[in-house]
Amino acid sequence: MSVTVKDVEHVAALARLSFSQDEKERLTHELNEILQYMEQLNSLDTSTVEPLSHVIQLQNVFREDEIRPGVSREDALKNAPVHSEKFFKVPKVIGDR
Amino acid sequence: MKLNENYEPVIGLEVHAQLLTKTKAFCGCPTTFGSEPNTNVCPVCLGMPGTLPVLNRNLVEFILRMGIATNCSIAPRSIFARKNYFYPDLPKGYQISQYEEPICTNGWVEIDIDDGSRKKIGITRIHMEEDAGKSIHDIEVDTLVDVNRCGVPLIEIVSEPDLRSPKEAYLYLSKIKQIVTYLGICDGNMEEGSLRCDANVSVRKKGEKKFGTKTEVKNMNSFRNVERALEYEINRQIQLIEDGGEVVQETLLWDANQNVAVPMRSKEEAHDYRYFPDPDLVPVLVDEKWIARVRADLPEYPTKRRDRFVAELGLPAYDADVLTVEKGVADYFEETLRKLSSVSGKPAKEDAKQVSNWVMTDILRVIGEQKIDIDDSPVSPNRLAGMIGLVYDGTISGKIAKEVFEEMLTSKDDPKSIVQRKGLLQVSDSGELEKVVDEVLASNQPQVEKYIGGNEKVFGFFVGEAMKVTKGKGNPKIVNEILRKKLQALKN
Numbered sequence: 001m002s003v004t005v006k007d008v009e010h011v012a013a014l015a016r017l018s019f020s021q022d023e024k025e026r027l028t029h030e031l032n033e034i035l036q037y038m039e040q041l042n043s044l045d046t047s048t049v050e051p052l053s054h055v056i057q058l059q060n061v062f063r064e065d066e067i068r069p070g071v072s073r074e075d076a077l078k079n080a081p082v083h084s085e086k087f088f089k090v091p092k093v094i095g096d097r
Numbered sequence: 098m099k100l101n102e103n104y105e106p107v108i109g110l111e112v113h114a115q116l117l118t119k120t121k122a123f124c125g126c127p128t129t130f131g132s133e134p135n136t137n138v139c140p141v142c143l144g145m146p147g148t149l150p151v152l153n154r155n156l157v158e159f160i161l162r163m164g165i166a167t168n169c170s171i172a173p174r175s176i177f178a179r180k181n182y183f184y185p186d187l188p189k190g191y192q193i194s195q196y197e198e199p200i201c202t203n204g205w206v207e208i209d210i211d212d213g214s215r216k217k218i219g220i221t222r223i224h225m226e227e228d229a230g231k232s233i234h235d236i237e238v239d240t241l242v243d244v245n246r247c248g249v250p251l252i253e254i255v256s257e258p259d260l261r262s263p264k265e266a267y268l269y270l271s272k273i274k275q276i277v278t279y280l281g282i283c284d285g286n287m288e289e290g291s292l293r294c295d296a297n298v299s300v301r302k303k304g305e306k307k308f309g310t311k312t313e314v315k316n317m318n319s320f321r322n323v324e325r326a327l328e329y330e331i332n333r334q335i336q337l338i339e340d341g342g343e344v345v346q347e348t349l350l351w352d353a354n355q356n357v358a359v360p361m362r363s364k365e366e367a368h369d370y371r372y373f374p375d376p377d378l379v380p381v382l383v384d385e386k387w388i389a390r391v392r393a394d395l396p397e398y399p400t401k402r403r404d405r406f407v408a409e410l411g412l413p414a415y416d417a418d419v420l421t422v423e424k425g426v427a428d429y430f431e432e433t434l435r436k437l438s439s440v441s442g443k444p445a446k447e448d449a450k451q452v453s454n455w456v457m458t459d460i461l462r463v464i465g466e467q468k469i470d471i472d473d474s475p476v477s478p479n480r481l482a483g484m485i486g487l488v489y490d491g492t493i494s495g496k497i498a499k500e501v502f503e504e505m506l507t508s509k510d511d512p513k514s515i516v517q518r519k520g521l522l523q524v525s526d527s528g529e530l531e532k533v534v535d536e537v538l539a540s541n542q543p544q545v546e547k548y549i550g551g552n553e554k555v556f557g558f559f560v561g562e563a564m565k566v567t568k569g570k571g572n573p574k575i576v577n578e579i580l581r582k583k584l585q586a587l588k589n
Contacts, residue, residue: 016183060379087233088185088244
């Protein structure tokens with residue numbers, strides 16, 4: 001498996017990042033190196049190994065359904081680049097997700 | 098709207114139900130609807146760096162109820178995944194959901210279709226996820242974002258493509274609503290968005306085995322809209338094929354004002370969600386013991402309850418249907434029946450129809466008019482049973498009962514006090530009623546002549562007149578007896 005500049009452009013678009021042509025080429029090269037390194041795993045037989053989703057051996061960590069204090073609206077909005085008295089403000093978005 | 102009969106629609110629904118937990122899925126913020134914008138928030142649901150989500154135990158409890166009630170297999174182990182996309186109402190840049198290894202799979206529910214039979218509709222999966230916030234586009238130049246709803250727990254119920262008409266889709270959705278409200282895990286309110294529905298729709302020629310190309314229809318925010326939107330989309334697809342065109346796989350938004358489904362303009366890349374297991378949330382393990390406990394605590398399933406009302410209480414199927422649509426109504430009915438039977442000493446079966454009549458015509462009318470929940474009915478099961486009891490023991494007539502009922506809507510007094518206060522006691526004293534009958538006969542000579550002449554139909558007229566004189570309080574049985582006796586005497 002190898003990554004092309006096109007793949008880098010696609011992933012960058014999904015992540016809302018933009019790169020110069022030089023950067024795209026450098027990233028393509030770096031991503032390919034990472035993938036090649038991971039390819040080493042293919043030399044092992046993993047047919048009987050369950051995919052690993054978590055590295056820590058914890059399970060069933062729950063919180064009881066009880067209300068806990070949050071933060072004030074003033075604090076919630078404080079770090080936003082733009083906000084009104086009650087809302088976060090972002091450039092107009094039209095359409096659905 | 099009539100659908101072209103050479104084609105068969107194939108529909109699958111994705112239903113999102115907002116759960117009635119007190120707090121959000123992964124933090125302790127309240128889930129209260131309609132709070133001031135951005136007040137039910139904390140660093141976790143605001144997506145602040147360095148925070149960690151912790152799963153609400155009730156989210157698992159609630160989805161287990163749903164999974165068990167819909168005959169699903171419960172996964173012994175399930176995990177959460179991140180669904181990545183950018184939208185301002187999603188501060189983290191991803192939604193916590195389940196992708197591989199959802200907690201409930203392979204279930205089914207039954208719907209009662211038009212020909213009177215029951216049809217099984219498969220449920221592919223039910224999984225847990227969190228809701229996004231709310232964006233408001235039309236107030237200012239900018240888009241305003243309220244993150245109160247961010248992190249509110251949802252379950253997504255995905256059906257198999259087993260539905261074959263908009264009507265079936267409607268029935269299935271009603272069934273889902275009935276189940277979630279019975280289980281007490283969602284209020285089922287579509288208009289307020291606690292229940293949301295998207296549909297996958299395709300059509301194929303009758304007899305064809307292969308599915309046609311499907312489209313997704315979103316934004317159908319009422320039961321009526323679901324049926325209308327599906328009819329619209331099915332007709333559009335059939336027309337397209339009939340005209341030699343091809344259905345394109347796309348997402349459409351239903352516009353309830355214009356009655357059209359409009360294709361959603363989205364970038365090609367928009368649907369690459371790059372799901373991966375969320376490392377912040379540990380796996381959920383559910384053992385047999387947990388499942389058994391949830392199963393034991395489940396309320397009676399609506400269909401079972403309906404069948405029991407027919408079999409054990411002898412109610413007509415129609416009554417049983419109406420009474421079991423909502424759990425609250427069925428509970429109210431049974432509570433009233435229990436109270437009445439304990440007073441009347443009769444088996445429940447004998448009182449059931451009487452109680453059913455009052456609940457269906459009077460109680461449901463009142464809560465409909467006042468737009469309230471049956472739990473908030475101004476007449477409690479206890480008071481309703483007391484009032485029906487007064488009819489049974491002859492204290493009041495059935496006609497007066499309606500008057501007492503109306504009074505009970507505004508007065509908190511028990512029915513007996515109302516009857517006394519308003520002087521509505523039934524007159525069963527034959528001496529008094531004889532005077533009334535004499536009066537009626539004396540002032541209606543022409544009708545008396547008719548009766549003597551052989552026209553027995555006027556008998557009803559006399560009863561009516563006598564009841565009028567007693568202002569509805571005369572015991573109709575005794576009035577009948579006296580009338581019959583007196584008229585017979587005149588005839589001879």
